[in-house]
Amino acid sequence: MKISCFALCISITFLCACSSPKDPEPDPGKEFEVKLDSKTLKIDNFVAKENTDYNAKFSFVEENYNYRFPDKILLYIDGNRISSDQYNYSFDTGNLLVDKSLIKGDLRIVGEWTIIDGYQVNFETDSHIHFYFYKTRNYSTTPIEDTIAIARDFNGNPITDGTGEINFKYEIDNNYEKDLFWVCGMSDGIKEIGTSGIYRIENIKSNIRVCLSSKKAYCKNLCASADYDNRSFTFSWDVDESIVESVDIDIVHGVKTKHDNITSIPYTFNDDSAVAEEELYQFTFTPILKNGSKGDSIKKDMMLSSSSRFANFPRVEINTKDDLLPPYNVVKDPSGRFNVSIVNNNYVQNIIKIFDDQNNIVYDSSDGNPSDFDKSKIKVRGNTSTVESNGKESYKIKLANKVDLLDPFLNRSTQLGGDAYKDKEWLLLNCGNQLNELGGFSIENTLKNALEDSNVLKKDWWVPQCQYVTLFMNSDFKGIYILCEAVTKGNVSETTPSVQSRCPISDDGFIVENDAYNWKENLTFKTHINQEVKYMEYTFKYPDSDDLIQDGGYENEKYLYISDCIKEFENYFYASPIDSRYKNYIDVESFALWTVAHDLMHVSDQYGSNMFIYKKDSSNNSKLTAGTTWDFDSAFIGNLDEEHPRGLCFHRSSDFYYIRGFKNVSEFIDDTQGIFDKSKENIVNDFESYIGYLTSKENVYNALLNTEAKRFGTDQVQFIDQVNQIKHFLQVQIAYINEHSYSI
Numbered sequence: 001m002k003i004s005c006f007a008l009c010i011s012i013t014f015l016c017a018c019s020s021p022k023d024p025e026p027d028p029g030k031e032f033e034v035k036l037d038s039k040t041l042k043i044d045n046f047v048a049k050e051n052t053d054y055n056a057k058f059s060f061v062e063e064n065y066n067y068r069f070p071d072k073i074l075l076y077i078d079g080n081r082i083s084s085d086q087y088n089y090s091f092d093t094g095n096l097l098v099d100k101s102l103i104k105g106d107l108r109i110v111g112e113w114t115i116i117d118g119y120q121v122n123f124e125t126d127s128h129i130h131f132y133f134y135k136t137r138n139y140s141t142t143p144i145e146d147t148i149a150i151a152r153d154f155n156g157n158p159i160t161d162g163t164g165e166i167n168f169k170y171e172i173d174n175n176y177e178k179d180l181f182w183v184c185g186m187s188d189g190i191k192e193i194g195t196s197g198i199y200r201i202e203n204i205k206s207n208i209r210v211c212l213s214s215k216k217a218y219c220k221n222l223c224a225s226a227d228y229d230n231r232s233f234t235f236s237w238d239v240d241e242s243i244v245e246s247v248d249i250d251i252v253h254g255v256k257t258k259h260d261n262i263t264s265i266p267y268t269f270n271d272d273s274a275v276a277e278e279e280l281y282q283f284t285f286t287p288i289l290k291n292g293s294k295g296d297s298i299k300k301d302m303m304l305s306s307s308s309r310f311a312n313f314p315r316v317e318i319n320t321k322d323d324l325l326p327p328y329n330v331v332k333d334p335s336g337r338f339n340v341s342i343v344n345n346n347y348v349q350n351i352i353k354i355f356d357d358q359n360n361i362v363y364d365s366s367d368g369n370p371s372d373f374d375k376s377k378i379k380v381r382g383n384t385s386t387v388e389s390n391g392k393e394s395y396k397i398k399l400a401n402k403v404d405l406l407d408p409f410l411n412r413s414t415q416l417g418g419d420a421y422k423d424k425e426w427l428l429l430n431c432g433n434q435l436n437e438l439g440g441f442s443i444e445n446t447l448k449n450a451l452e453d454s455n456v457l458k459k460d461w462w463v464p465q466c467q468y469v470t471l472f473m474n475s476d477f478k479g480i481y482i483l484c485e486a487v488t489k490g491n492v493s494e495t496t497p498s499v500q501s502r503c504p505i506s507d508d509g510f511i512v513e514n515d516a517y518n519w520k521e522n523l524t525f526k527t528h529i530n531q532e533v534k535y536m537e538y539t540f541k542y543p544d545s546d547d548l549i550q551d552g553g554y555e556n557e558k559y560l561y562i563s564d565c566i567k568e569f570e571n572y573f574y575a576s577p578i579d580s581r582y583k584n585y586i587d588v589e590s591f592a593l594w595t596v597a598h599d600l601m602h603v604s605d606q607y608g609s610n611m612f613i614y615k616k617d618s619s620n621n622s623k624l625t626a627g628t629t630w631d632f633d634s635a636f637i638g639n640l641d642e643e644h645p646r647g648l649c650f651h652r653s654s655d656f657y658y659i660r661g662f663k664n665v666s667e668f669i670d671d672t673q674g675i676f677d678k679s680k681e682n683i684v685n686d687f688e689s690y691i692g693y694l695t696s697k698e699n700v701y702n703a704l705l706n707t708e709a710k711r712f713g714t715d716q717v718q719f720i721d722q723v724n725q726i727k728h729f730l731q732v733q734i735a736y737i738n739e740h741s742y743s744i
Helices: 436-449 456-460 545-550 557-573 580-584 588-601 666-679 683-690 692-696 698-712 719-739
Strands: 008-015 030-037 040-043 053-060 072-077 080-082 087-089 095-098 107-112 120-124 129-134 148-150 164-172 177-184 190-192 198-204 208-215 219-227 232-239 244-253 256-262 267-270 278-289 298-305 315-320 329-332 340-343 348-355 361-364 376-381 394-403 423-429 466-473 476-485 510-515 537-542 611-615 624-626
Touching: 072 087, 129 208, 148 164, 177 329, 177 340, 198 208, 219 298, 219 476, 232 278, 232 298, 244 267, 256 267, 278 698, 298 698, 423 466, 436 466, 436 588, 436 666, 436 683, 436 719, 456 588, 476 698, 510 557, 537 545, 557 580, 557 611, 557 624, 588 624, 588 666, 588 719, 683 692, 683 719, 692 698, 692 719, 698 719
Parallel strands: 120 208, 298 476, 315 466
Antiparallel strands: 008 030, 008 053, 030 040, 040 107, 053 095, 072 080, 072 107, 087 095, 120 148, 129 164, 164 198, 177 208, 190 198, 219 232, 232 267, 244 256, 244 278, 278 298, 315 348, 329 340, 348 361, 348 376, 376 394, 394 423, 423 476, 466 476, 510 537, 510 611, 611 624
């Protein structure tokens, strides 16, 4: 917990034991600034004198309406706790009296108090930003500087009925500007009151986290595009002309360098001397301030690659409105753990065109109108994989109308209920330079086909379909991507209502995720499974959490229904002994299929493996079903590592997978063993068939891999090497599972 200005002081004075003139005069009282650690006040650097009475006075250096005098005082002498009936402390005045008879060594005073009851709003910031809070909407009063506030009603009283608010303003040091501004928690968000510079968060229904950081960069909202015909690049950005005098531009391409200094934008760089078919250009923009100093630089790498653009390979071309690059900010987990994610990843309008491998256009969101940016928008998506992508971010596309973007490659419109595959949301995953996604989806298909034909799960188990493509963003070559379906509610077919695509759930169904990145979501819930791994919580994929918040949040009927359903299942599942009634809640075979898939892939990213749970509808007839496997970044590695030898998720997982509980469930054991036995002979052959399209494009794919490696400065394993590595991995895993059966 961070305190910006507020401090609590203790004045400690020792009193004379007697009035003899021979006794020395007492030392003046000493004052200490103390720090807050959670709800505890600690003073560790004070050494008391023996045979001396001490009087401690707690006082506030500056008024702070979130706290009061400590509710309780704990006293320690040489580390030993002293009974509270041996000293006197007044809650009302903050006075503490310690008798000299107790002072037999080092004195330590610990004050404890509770925060005023009410939803707490924590502001996380840096040293260049200062927050000031108003207790009411009377902005003529002097605000209080702090980084913590309590939700209050119009009269300034703490309130927890969901209608509370905070009113605040902030100041930023000179030569700095706002960078990240983000709110997480259930509320109506942040809004500015007119143009006063005062902000309000209304209808606060939970504890709120607000992140605001500053930056010293004076160029923002970078727009960039390339022109193949003229071999040129054009850039523009927003700049504060009252501070910035000019901009230095340094360009590196191959062994050549160039330096420019400009005083106006846009800026266009033409490379008439380029000879390479693919050439990487590295641009660095450094603002020169009017006071002669330099601002923080912006770097942008771009590549022209005519051979990749017209390769015998499908491609996606995205042109954003005004060439604005999709923005986002990086934010860290507040617990300080390893994971990072993105926020403020807002959509930008764009035109998306898709071409087949013969350079025929098969989809155009603008229908040929080059100024129609209203029918598609795109934003950056992902968590750590995007943050650490070195500029190769993943994206989410949202169309104005439902379309099946994969139909030109998969011919799904000719299948039964083909219109069911139309959707508005599509993904461009940044992992097209590897085969892990195909390997994971292939295994799922093989295991699904091993189910009995009469099994309902075989029909309902959804495996995403995808197509490898090249991506050009404003003509900049971004590498090989995977155009893929998103984990969203399935679209019921208009021609065949019984057929659904994607997650096979109804309008009143659910998709939730046991999510390691729950800390950036506004609505979550915890169950028994989240107790051991405390940083995991369930988040919503469907219905949308924002809709649930607007309709009651924690009291919303749908929120209560699905959270209670999972909790009820777990109450039976984790009973000792296990209560067989848990079977009324879950499809055991779906969890078995999910587990076997992870055993075969040996996914080492245990808590980032995207464990989705579906429920087809809100009736008692549907059961909780383990969802599709997803996120294979860490799959197909490690089974030759001596430290982690050929193990199975089944044998090493925590409660995250529910596996610890399932280990003693005969039905689950039989299902896992049966699914594996029926599919093991087909796993490797099915993988070879599944990658058939890339196999037929091996030379083209390898050339694209080489170009991408040059674009991002990485080493790249060629196609056949990746194929052999995954095949070998699967053969080792299959042999291991054969030797270590699933039987109890």
